[in-house]
Amino acid sequence: MTCVICEIGQGNGNIRKIFEDDKVMAYLKEKPCTFGHIILATKKHYTILEQVPDTEIAHIFNIANKLSTAAFESLGGGGTNIIIQNGSGAGQMHPHFTIEIIPRRENDGLNFQWQPKQLSEEEMSTVELTLKQETDTIAVGGEKKKEIIKEDDNTETLKEKEGEDNYLLKSLRRIP
Numbered sequence: 001m002t003c004v005i006c007e008i009g010q011g012n013g014n015i016r017k018i019f020e021d022d023k024v025m026a027y028l029k030e031k032p033c034t035f036g037h038i039i040l041a042t043k044k045h046y047t048i049l050e051q052v053p054d055t056e057i058a059h060i061f062n063i064a065n066k067l068s069t070a071a072f073e074s075l076g077g078g079g080t081n082i083i084i085q086n087g088s089g090a091g092q093m094h095p096h097f098t099i100e101i102i103p104r105r106e107n108d109g110l111n112f113q114w115q116p117k118q119l120s121e122e123e124m125s126t127v128e129l130t131l132k133q134e135t136d137t138i139a140v141g142g143e144k145k146k147e148i149i150k151e152d153d154n155t156e157t158l159k160e161k162e163g164e165d166n167y168l169l170k171s172l173r174r175i176p
C-alpha cells in the first residue's frame with residue numbers, strides 16, 4: 001500500500017512546499033480551512049504520534065513552533081491552532097503522522113468551541129483512577145516499571161511490565 005504523504009515526501013505530487021529539512025517537510029494544505037493552513041509531516045513513515053521517536057518529536061515540535069511563528073509574523077492574525085489528529089477515532093485521514101498549523105484571524109469561520117459536559121463525581125473519580133493507573137507506567141528515559149509475578153511454585157519474581165508485542169497490538173487499534 002502506498003502512502004500519499006510518503007509519496008509527497010519523495011517528490012511525487014503537486015504541492016506548495018514552504019519548508020524542508022532532512023527529517024520533516026511542510027506544505028500548504030490544498031483545501032485549507034483558513035488562509036495559510038500548513039501541514040507539517042515527518043519524512044519517515046510513522047502512523048501515529050506514539051510511534052515517532054522522542055528525538056524526532058523534539059525536532060518536529062520545534063519546527064511546528066517556528067512555522068507557527070512564521071505564519072503569525074508574515075500573515076498577521078490573532079494566533080494559530082496547532083492540531084494533531086491522532087488516530088482514526090480523532091479524524092486522522094491518512095495513516096501518516098502530521099501536525100497542522102492553522103493561522104487564525106477574527107471571524108474566520110472556524111469554531112473550536114464545544115459544549116462543556118457536566119460529569120458526576122463518580123464518573124470523574126472513575127476516569128481519574130483509570131487514567132492514573134495507566135500513567136503509572138510512564139517513565140520518560142527511565143526504567144520500565146516492573147511488577148511482581150507469581151510463579152507456579154508460588155515464588156515471586158520481578159518482571160518488566162508489558163512486552164513490546166502487547167504494546168504494538170494495543171497501538172494497532174488506533175492506526176487509521
Ligand SMILES: [Zn+2]
Nearest residue numbers: 003006045096
Ligand atoms: Zn507515509
